[in-house]
Amino acid sequence: MVAELGDGWWAVASPLLDEVLELAEPERTRWLAALRERDPGTADLVESLLAEQRAIDAEGFLESRLPLLPAPQALEEPIAGQVVGAYTLVAPLGQGGMGVVWLASRNDGRFERHAAVKLLHAARVGRGAEERFKREGAVLARLTHPHIAGLVDAGVTAGGQPYLILEHVRGxxxxxxxxxxxxxxxxxLALFLDVLAAVAHAHAxxxxxxxxxxxxxxxxxxxxxxxLDFGIAKLLDESSEGGAASHLTRDWGGAMTxxxxxxxxxxxxxxxxxxxxxxxxxxxxxxxxxxxxxxxxxxxxxxxxxxxxxxxxPPPSAVVIAGGSDxxxxxxxxxxxxxxxxxxxxxxxxxxxxxxxxxxxKDPGERxxxxxxxxxxxxxxxxxxPITARADTFAYRAAKLVRRNPVAVALATLAVLTTLGGALGTAVQARRVRVQRDFALRQLWRAEAINDLDVFLLSDAAPSGKPFTVSELLADAERIAERQHGDDTVGHVELLLSIGDQYLTLDEDAKARRLLERAHASARAVHEPSTRARAACALAGALARAGEHDRAEALIAEGLAELPEEVTFVLDRVSCLRNASAVAEHRNAVQQAIERTQTAQRVLASAPLRSELVELRLYMDLAEHFRGAGRHREACVAFEQASRRLEALGRDETQTAGTLYNNWGMALFGLGHPLEAEPILRRAIELSSSDANEESVSPMLLLNYGWVLRDLARAHEGLRYAERAKAGARRAGDRVVIHQALIVKATSHNELNQPDQAEAALAELEPILAREVSENHPGHAAIRLERSYVAEARGNLEEARTQIDAALAMMDASVAAGGAGTEFIPTLLVRRADLAIERGRPGDAVADARRAVDAITAAIGPDGFSRGLGSAYLTLARALDAQGDRDAAHSAARVATTQLEKALGGDHPKTRAARKLLDRSA
Amino acid sequence: MLPSVASLVTAVESHEPRAVEALFAALYKDLRRVANRELGRLGQGATISPTTVLHEAYLDMAARDGVAFPDRPRFLRYASRVMRGLIIDHARSRHALKRGGGIEITALDNDLHGAEIDSREAERLAAIGVALDRLGESDPALAEVVDLKFFCGFSFVEIAEAQGIAERTVQRRWEKARLFLHHTLGAAALE
Incomplete structure (x- = not known):
């Protein structure tokens, strides 16, 4: 309808709305029809308003919380007199893991009634769960039975405090x-039968x-x-984010023992x-x-x-006398x-x-x-x-023992959970579904304790209503760990290990080391092999970071020796081997690091269960080692395996996934496959920018993407990413990224034929490099290379040639001295060959281009392809063409076309140039 | 000495000229003072709920003005209207801060995006405020429900209790008020 400018419509509509809104849907239709007979114009108005009202409901107009309202955890301590729903708090009754319980009174003028109000930890009720919480609460509130204390109301206060109002029972x-x-x-038994009657009613x-x-x-x-508390465990479980997490937190509070x-x-x-x-x-x-x-x-x-x-x-009859020592x-x-x-x-x-x-x-089906x-x-x-239940006969028990799966494996220990009052050590049967398996493994897997710790920190150690840093939380966790130290040494050690790990991920190495040293010392007092082993191996990892390689290796040996060669300890062994691999990496023993990770993979394969999660971690480790060793091809295979595990897990692992895709993309780029690298890096950026916890995408990642875009002839976009990366790196003080961003800027400007801007970037970079890196560093050669483009664009071919000769001399010297540069030399040769063609010296060009082709082919193998090899063949074809050797030019152009299509895509200018040469020389 | 909020309420209710402005000015000052005090107490980066501010302000005034102070429903009637203004002003100032604070003018999408959201949100809130004033002229009870629920964060139950009316009535008023606002804002967008 056409909107009126004044409010006259409202004066007409308001009383009619009072009438029609009270009616149910079919009655409204009749009501409208009657109105239409009297006054068609007004009927149109009301009808359109009713349609608008449905739209309002659908879009939730004004229903969202104002952004200015507080986050739910910004709650204050409850105080007497505070109003919760229709009740006023009177006095605290108790405190538990779920929250505090208050005696409350309802005073609605007619009569006074008492109730127990549970004020739950806000972290227990997930974001956006308010409506669901109220809805579920309403279902529970309908449960009435003389032996069930009723749930009166459930809700969330305007301040974000979730609450339950329960019938108050003194007993x-x-x-x-x-x-x-x-x-x-x-x-x-009579009393117990009353309990059963109440539970049966609820089950009905x-x-x-x-x-x-x-x-x-x-x-x-x-x-x-x-x-008491019927259905409340479920209410909380489903409100909180992640069922397993709530298990942990519930255990911590002792609510579910x-x-x-x-x-x-x-x-x-x-x-x-x-x-x-x-x-x-x-x-x-x-x-x-x-x-x-x-x-x-x-x-x-x-x-x-x-x-x-x-x-x-044991049966009840067996414990009355024999059970008690006393x-x-x-x-x-x-x-x-x-x-x-x-x-x-x-x-x-x-x-x-x-x-x-x-x-x-144990089996629900047998109860x-x-x-x-x-x-x-x-x-x-x-x-x-006579009763219906049958006692187990000896034959029955024996048969059951045999039937119980032969591969049932007890997986030992671990986890913050132990400390949080829960604890474990569980038998996992091979027939169980994957979800369950991964749950069990997750409890056991060291790395995952971090997640548990997060939950614990956010729910129990987080100061309420105040902004805090992870570091502060960890300090709180440390204090809690100290208090927890009672007779549960194993739990204490596990918590120290978790916190130590967290410090390591924050790069707070000194704090990590202090805690891990303490964990290792305390672990000597326990008999649990897996705790002793992991304490030793975790400390080894921290020491390796500090360069204490000998002690680190000794601790790894100590840790592995603690573990019996049993399938029970497979995961502990894998965990230790991961630390061992990291230790080797820090010693620059790359090959040994790779071998240790591969050993861990074999050990894991010997476990009766698969865990995608653990496999994921190992493949990521392996891929990183390969990448560090310059073995990009093997790295890419491992990255692909890792990404399959990640997908199979279906977990929202933003951090892990972002790292995986970035590193995978760079391995592909290193192989000379920018076309394949591009979507993978884009995915990494999408992942990290969608994470609300990330302030921004890592500058390094932005730069990597810019670099790849430039290679794909998308220099305008590449430039934008390089600018963003540089700005971010400035703020973070990341000098390496600043240097590289300047190089990407220069090369992008050259690609766009903007020599002045390219030279400006180089002029900014040159004094920094002169100050910060050695004389033969590839960075200097990179500057020369870009200067050769600047000179060419300005029409100075001699200067261009001088620059490239200088760059090649530097790299030859560097390689001769055992330094870096081998991978860079072919690029320089191709560049010099291109210049030789421009300068009318095809013979020189052919010689340089052939050198480049040979060097790259030797590096990537006969079946490989790369952007570099395609470019080298393209230059070779052009040089041969200039020499008048049509046949040789044709076959070189064919190789160039195939290579460049795969590496850069069919539409890339270089690919098109190669194809043109191929057609012409045919 | 300044006139107490209680006496201003009495003046407003006996239709004294300019009493409304004086009352709103006094309440605005009080609510902002309480809000700043709470924010200061909680530390940087914290946000506070309007309900908390209203509660604290009420307690403050009750302590200051003693027994002559108006009852809670009457206090809320005026204070919720003032709270709306306070929140709209806050949204505007926050937007201004993000846009002009400019130590780091970066190309980071996050920042631009955030500022843009703030700007749109501030505009939207201001538009709702204008429309609510129009509604308040003909149906003050409807406007009050929006102030209490949307701007101050009270639940239907709490509003019903505070006003001594049925929850169903509160809901009906809310539905109607939302319809008026949605329609008016839609019309404004077409203009």
Whole structure:
């Protein structure tokens, strides 16, 4: 519709909108039709406004948060009197990993009601998750049952604080209540059946608790059971970014303890209603015996995790007497159940043992299929009827042991996770899906601990609401690591190793070294081979950077010697070999670095599982070593392998991918394949500029791209990138990039036939090079080369020739002295040949061009192709043509055309020139 | 001594001439002072929420003016309108800062892009402000909902509580106000 200039339309529309907006869709149509009969013009207006309203909803007009509003983490400490939703905070009730819990009151004038308000760590609820959080919260709020403490509301305050408002329950954890009340087995089972009824009700509504444990099952003074936090674990899990991350953080806060987690939760398998059956089984075990099944078989956090995944728990009847070393404890536990240890043992033996065992099966498919079935068996037991669960016979167990896959491998240790209270050491079965596999490996893989550390830092060490640097965060992490040092030395070492690694990536070598030295010293006190090995090897890596090669090598040998030759330690060995390879690289022993990485690849191949992630890292290492050794072709093969792994992983690894594509592109460029290098470098730029954390694309990358563009006859664009690279390098103080940017500028201007600008760039570069690099450095020859173009453009062919002769003399001297320049000489020869043709000396030109062709062919092999070889053949063809040798010119032009088409593309001016010569000489 | 905000509110409500300007000037000064204080407390680079500023300002004034101070709903009615102005001014000044601050005038896409967004955002906010003033003339209650929700970041529940009306009513007002603004801004774009 045509928009009116005044607001008269509003006076007409406003009261009508009040009417029509209250109507549902079909009624609106009738309403509009009626209006149209009376007043067609107004009906048109209202109809168009309703259409506009749908557009408003679709585009979310005014719904986005203003950019001036705070980031969600800029929260203040909650204070009494603060209003959250419809409630006012009264007093803090407690603090946990998820956040703080406050007692709150609702005062809406009619009656006063109390509630518990959980104020969650903002980092726990992902960006943009507010709407979803509220929506899911609303689903949970509909869950009502007398034994379930209801979720009243969930939301995010205007200030960005996510919150949950829950029914406030005053009570005691069920196990403490039962002990304090000295309930006998029958009373305990009756209470437990109430719990099962509540869980069954939630399951019927498709809500899984996921975090059942005594502190979430309270009994009020009047004896009524109330389950807390139903579905909240899931709410948080899906709100936060990345499920695995939330596992870690939850563990850290103790909200989900591995002690009650089902095996599938620990390996990130789908969680179902049967997951709750497992946790209920643990709870029943505790209620019946006063002992936790996992603590009967595991002491350290690592063992706890291993046990949860692999170890069969002893039956309840076996732990009443035998489980405790101390008879007084057994008597006390029994007396709290109104009986004696031996009577309790007899009562448990048989059906209760069998029922508990069925609930605690590792394989979800072998547990009770529903909470109702679990409850039925308990009722059968109480009524002295036969139960449905079958005890495992010896034959059954034996068969199962055989069936359990022969390649099940225990992969040892690692991770910040250990320190964060979780811990692991897990059996991974080969039949499991890739996601799960990679999850398990990720826990174990050293490099990945960094991700975990990030999560930990951002959620727990980050000062709230203040800008901070990574370095500050690490300092906080260090302090936390100190506090964490208790009896968990392994965890302490792991955290130190993680933080040390982080410092290394920040190039804070001194701090890294201090931490890694401490980790190494502390590791001597532990028996865990993988911890000892990795501490030694990580320190070796840091020492190599400082040039302490001998001690670094000794530590590598020490680390590798710690590791038994077992498949269990494959990943630790791979990790150590990566450090070993880095140590060799720092010693300039490139060949040894390559061999060590290749050894690591072979070791990894011997593992029963594949991990694209670890393969990716190794291929990247290998590619870098090859590239450093000037073996570009092998480097490109390795880069391609690495990029395949990256794609297979489907991970958003901006940093890694950016580095990979940049280095791959430069290896291709080094091979003389700018046409292939261009899209890969472009990808690198896209990746790093799309990352919100990157302030800008690395100047080095911009420059590399500019260089490639110039070679592809896109000098205008190349110039722009060189300018940007130079500006960025100035800010960063990166002198190398500044030098190279000036060269790219000069060569681009020459390409565009702008000798004055080219000379200006060279004049800027020359005094810097004179100051900073040696006399025979290729940089000086590069300046001469560009000066020869400047001279030619100004019509001074003699000067051009003098410059190029000087450049060649420098490079010959440099190569003769064992220095750099071999790769550069053919370019200079081709240039001199071109000038000779201009100067009417085709014989000289043919000689130089042939030298260049021979040198390049020797370097890249008979099957290779490159921009340089194509250019050399083009010059050779032109020289032969000028000599009048049509046949030889023709065959040289043919090679030139093929080479240049592949290296620079069919439309490149050089390719076109070669093709023209080919056609003419035919 | 300057007249208190409380007395200015009373003056506005008894339709004293120029009282509105005086009240808005006083509130603007107070809100900006509180905002600066909060920013100073949190340190460089921090942002603060308008709700926090309003809350703090309310507490400040209550302490200063004592029992005579107006109730929270009335305070919000005027303060949210002032907060809108404060936010629009802030957006403009931030844009000016990025454009003119010029130590590093670079070709970096990021910078240009950011400044451009800021410029467009400042313009958009200013246009919304003008349209809201027009809406406020005929339907002050609708304009107030936009000030509270969009500019100050209150939720429907909080607005309903503050104004003592049903949440449904707040939502309806919000829908209508959005329609008016969208239509008016669209028309302005066509002009």
């Amino acid at each position: 005691e954890p069920i196990d403490r209540f039962a002990d304090a009340s000295q309930l006998d087995l029958a009373a305990r 509504n498709l809500i899984v608790h996921r975090d059942i444990k005594p502190s979430n099952v309270l009994v009020r003074e009047d004896g009524e059971v109330k389950l 591995p002690a009650y987690a089902a095996p599938e939760q620990l390996v990130d398998q789908p969680v179902t209603t049967v997951t709750d059956v497992y946790a209920l089984g643990v709870l029943l075990y505790v209620l019946l015996t006063g002992r936790h099944p996992i603590h009967e078989v595991a002491a350290t956090p690592a063992e706890v995790l291993r046990a949860a995944l692999e170890v069969e728990f 008879a007084a404890t057994a008597v006390d536990a029994a007396s709290r159940r109104g009986t004696t240890p031996s009577k309790l043992t007899r009562a448990l033996r048989g059906d209760l043992d069998t029922i508990v065992a069925k609930a605690l099966k 009770y299929g529903s909470v109702a079935a679990f409850a039925d068996d308990l009722r059968h037991y109480l009524a002295n009827e």
